[in-house]
Amino acid sequence: MSGAKKGGSSPDRKLGGKRLEHWVSNEPFDPHVAEALTAEQERIFMASQWRMMWARFKRHKLAVWSGALLALIYFSVLISEFIAPYNMNTRHTDHIFAPPQSVNIFHEGEIRAPFTYGLKYTLNMENLKREYGENRSKVNSIRFLCLGDKYKFWGMIEMRFHLVCPPKGGTLFLLGTDRLGRDMFSRIVMGTRISLTVGLIGIAISFMLGMFFGGLAGYYGGWVDNITQRVIEVIRSFPELPLWMALSAALPVTWSPILIYFGITIILGLLDWTGLARAVRSKLLSVREEDFVSAARLMGAKPRRIIWRHMMPSFMSHLIASATLSIPAMILGETALSFLGLGLRPPITSWGVLLAEAQNINVVALYPWLMLPVVPVIIVILAFNFFGDGLRDAADPYK
Amino acid sequence: MLKYLAHRLLIMIPTLLAISLIVFVIIQLPPGDYLTSYINELQSQGEAVDEAKIAFLREQYGLDKPWWQQYLVWLFGMLQGDFGFSFEHNQPVSEVVGDRLWLSFLVSFTTILFTWAVAFPIGVYSATHQYSWGDYSLSFLGFLGLATPNFLLALVLLYLANRWFGTSVGGLMDDQFIGQPWSWAKFLSVLEHLWVPVVVIGTSGTAGMIRRLRANLLDELQRQYVVTGRAKGLKPRKLLIKYPLRMSLNPFIADIGNLLPQVISGAVIVSVVLSLPTTGPMLLRALQSQDMYLAGSFLMFLSLLTVIGVFISDVLLAILDPRIRLGGGTTR
Numbered sequence: 161m162s163g164a165k166k167g168g169s170s171p172d173r174k175l176g177g178k179r180l181e182h183w184v185s186n187e188p189f190d191p192h193v194a195e196a197l198t199a200e201q202e203r204i205f206m207a208s209q210w211r212m213m214w215a216r217f218k219r220h221k222l223a224v225w226s227g228a229l230l231a232l233i234y235f236s237v238l239i240s241e242f243i244a245p246y247n248m249n250t251r252h253t254d255h256i257f258a259p260p261q262s263v264n265i266f267h268e269g270e271i272r273a274p275f276t277y278g279l280k281y282t283l284n285m286e287n288l289k290r291e292y293g294e295n296r297s298k299v300n301s302i303r304f305l306c307l308g309d310k311y312k313f314w315g316m317i318e319m320r321f322h323l324v325c326p327p328k329g330g331t332l333f334l335l336g337t338d339r340l341g342r343d344m345f346s347r348i349v350m351g352t353r354i355s356l357t358v359g360l361i362g363i364a365i366s367f368m369l370g371m372f373f374g375g376l377a378g379y380y381g382g383w384v385d386n387i388t389q390r391v392i393e394v395i396r397s398f399p400e401l402p403l404w405m406a407l408s409a410a411l412p413v414t415w416s417p418i419l420i421y422f423g424i425t426i427i428l429g430l431l432d433w434t435g436l437a438r439a440v441r442s443k444l445l446s447v448r449e450e451d452f453v454s455a456a457r458l459m460g461a462k463p464r465r466i467i468w469r470h471m472m473p474s475f476m477s478h479l480i481a482s483a484t485l486s487i488p489a490m491i492l493g494e495t496a497l498s499f500l501g502l503g504l505r506p507p508i509t510s511w512g513v514l515l516a517e518a519q520n521i522n523v524v525a526l527y528p529w530l531m532l533p534v535v536p537v538i539i540v541i542l543a544f545n546f547f548g549d550g551l552r553d554a555a556d557p558y559k
Numbered sequence: 560m561l562k563y564l565a566h567r568l569l570i571m572i573p574t575l576l577a578i579s580l581i582v583f584v585i586i587q588l589p590p591g592d593y594l595t596s597y598i599n600e601l602q603s604q605g606e607a608v609d610e611a612k613i614a615f616l617r618e619q620y621g622l623d624k625p626w627w628q629q630y631l632v633w634l635f636g637m638l639q640g641d642f643g644f645s646f647e648h649n650q651p652v653s654e655v656v657g658d659r660l661w662l663s664f665l666v667s668f669t670t671i672l673f674t675w676a677v678a679f680p681i682g683v684y685s686a687t688h689q690y691s692w693g694d695y696s697l698s699f700l701g702f703l704g705l706a707t708p709n710f711l712l713a714l715v716l717l718y719l720a721n722r723w724f725g726t727s728v729g730g731l732m733d734d735q736f737i738g739q740p741w742s743w744a745k746f747l748s749v750l751e752h753l754w755v756p757v758v759v760i761g762t763s764g765t766a767g768m769i770r771r772l773r774a775n776l777l778d779e780l781q782r783q784y785v786v787t788g789r790a791k792g793l794k795p796r797k798l799l800i801k802y803p804l805r806m807s808l809n810p811f812i813a814d815i816g817n818l819l820p821q822v823i824s825g826a827v828i829v830s831v832v833l834s835l836p837t838t839g840p841m842l843l844r845a846l847q848s849q850d851m852y853l854a855g856s857f858l859m860f861l862s863l864l865t866v867i868g869v870f871i872s873d874v875l876l877a878i879l880d881p882r883i884r885l886g887g888g889t890t891r
Contacts, residue, residue, distance in 0.1 A: 390574075393574060394578060396820070397574060397862060397865050397866050397869060399819075399820040399824045399862065399864075399865055401828060403585075403858070406582075406585045406854065407588075409847065409849070409854075410585060410586075410589050500831060500843055501847070502846065515711070519714075519832070521717050521721060525721045525722070531718065534714070537708065538703075541707075541708075542702060542703070
């Protein structure tokens with residue numbers, strides 16, 4: 161900068177009467193020097209869209225934490241069998257409706273490795289109620305990374321390795337047991353796999369349908385648009401749950417549980433796409449008028465190429481964000497259906513299937529721990545809401 | 560305005576027709592017709608099958624005809640107030656249903672009123688006191704309400720009521736009124752029991768409504784006319800009520816369209832949990848036993864409720880907002 165200034169100074173400027181020597185800097189001259197960006201500015205101005213979204217997303221602390229939590233939970237889904245201390249179908253006939261056990265580290269004033277006390281079981285002969293107490297004399301240390309109940313990893317490989325195992329000769333019912341003496345914690349962990357994947361598969365279906373119909377309506381307009389809009393209106397004027405109920409009641413009883421599982425996810429996805437299709441349509445209608453689309457059309461690009469190559473990328477992030485926000489609705493839908501007994505069927509276990517056991521007020525009053533699957537439902541739904549909110553704010557970083 | 564009304568009413572007809580067709584297809588989906596499963600059930604119980612009756616029913620409901628004829632029979636029957644025959648209860652559907660439709664309507668309607676009554680002041684407070692402690696705690700409660708599925712809320716409420724008060728909060732009236740004709744005392748009893756399902760069903764809708772109202776009002780409050788009004792010395796309360804609040808009321812009414820399906824869905828499952836004498840439990844039962852006409856009329860009724868609700872919200876919106884009223888007749 162200094163070189164350019166000196167070179168440009170006027171020749172007849174005098175200092176002390178003596179005429180200054182005409183001096184020209186040898187440094188290379190860069191005419192864009194005033195427009196050059198500092199490293200800091202460059203990082204912001206030249207950032208790609210994804211980088212800006214990430215920067216924006218990071219500002220939403222709650223969303224970041226929710227995202228991390230969801231990632232953790234989804235990772236746990238991959239290794240559910242390993243995390244669960246018991247096989248979810250093992251029946252402990254001596255411990256039916258056992259209450260949650262506490263894990264202790266103090267025994268008579270001493271610190272010990274994590275342990276549980278033995279369970280003392282008595283049958284109250286007056287009201288025939290099972291009563292459990294702690295047997296303080298029996299200290300059972302919990303084992304870690306150990307061999308325990310047999311299971312089939314993802315239903316295929318037979319293994320016995322667990323993260324935590326019940327103590328030898330003792331029990332580890334972290335969240336109690338159900339009416340067949342099955343460990344609730346293991347069942348909830350296994351149910352997570354089903355409940356969370358229902359949302360993912362469902363949203364994949366609804367996403368494809370939404371893109372297809374929304375794209376059709378938004379790109380072609382006219383009567384295609386009109387018909388799609390009417391269809392969407394009709395579907396939306398159904399109350400969701402009764403329609404889901406009717407459709408899943410229509411699934412044949414002869415189907416295997418795994419087929420039912422796919423049937424339910426398809427039903428959930430089939431009715432959910434309308435919101436997405438509307439979003440796609442309105443976005444397309446506004447993007448359609450942009451110059452780059454006209455340019456592509458003038459250059460003879462085919463509609464499919466224009467939609468996929470030029471228009472979709474410009475609002476894809478927005479769509480992903482709104483899809484994230486509709487996953488919780490699917491998870492809740494599956495939970496509600498299974499709770500009513502119209503959804504998934506045992507032996508497939510989801511949170512809703514587990515909650516179906518807690519339908520009766522007597523059960524709820526006597527064995528309140530059967531309601532515990534409510535907790536992961538609420539946590540996951542909340543996390544998805546926060547995460548989706550953050551994504552939606554980040555989806556349009558230029559705003 | 561009249562033109563707009565007529566236009567909206569006309570649109571409703573094809574919508575309802577399409578809905579009835581979908582409902583009919585869905586209740587037809589399970590294999591076999593209802594008489595075959597009825598006959599099977601009778602035979603499995605070792606009872607004699609009354610051939611004459613079966614033939615009569617088959618003839619009356621045209622079960623031997625192609626499906627589109629059956630659909631037309633069903634449709635025209637409904638238009639004349641004949642909703643078909645409930646095979647499980649062995650009675651015409653209209654007699655089986657009885658009060659349930661009205662109680663369902665009552666619960667949904669009260670829930671919407673509740674949602675408004677609660678969401679309005681809280682939303683306004685949250686927006687005008689943005690980022691205050693009150694705003695944060697109300698927002699947190701709202702999120703919790705949004706995330707808690709209402710049937711779980713009903714379960715938890717059942718548990719707590721049982722634990723603390725030793726009573727059951729289920730039902731919609733005192734036991735002595737069940738099956739009794741309507742009287743003032745019965746009505747009061749219903750009102751007494753109504754609040755539990757209304758609160759349970761209304762929570763998530765209320766939470767969503769609060770968030771939307773807050774967002775809308777915040778948008779409005781940043782507008783320049785608000786700044787101008789404040790600069791000119793308008794009193795804060797008057798400034799708030801006279802302009803931005805009116806603008807943010809718009810989506811409040813437009814939202815009935817979203818709220819109503821949600822409320823009706825919620826009501827179905829909550830009434831199963833709380834064993835309310837509304838359409839929910841009976842719809843579930845009818846679906847499980849594949850009682851075709853009963854399930855069909857419930858689905859039809861619930862959808863009708865939604866369509867009419869959306870219609871009312873559109874009309875209210877048109878009254879409130881001249882832009883919709885005037886634009887509606889010409890541009891569509």
